[in-house]
Amino acid sequence: MTALQPEITALVARQREQRLAEGVAAEARHQLDPADAAFAALACDHPETCSCDRDYPGWAPGGVR
Template sequence: MATVTPKPAVPASDELAGCIAEQAHLLDPADPLFVRLVCEHDDCCSTDADYPNWTPGGQA
């Protein structure tokens, strides 16, 4: 049986701000270019210190 951990309530204003920010990303003509950059050069997007247990592409 899965354990469900309740998440704290998010104020409506914060939720609205998050939705607006997401819409801005969807409508930004440069966003697909950024996504492509991350996909093609994921090794340049962070350092080992940022995510010590993470490897590009999820390789062990």
């Protein structure tokens, strides 16, 4: 088992790198999606069921409480 440890460590590292690369590619596709703006506007177009940024002026996601 000890002899295989470097190979296992390298395999795990490659898998992490692959997942990271896939995540970056997915986010890039999302950012370039022409329908993204239309989807984001749905919240403001339907205030009876959703909220949007203008409903919470001055609030920043992940801000300090």
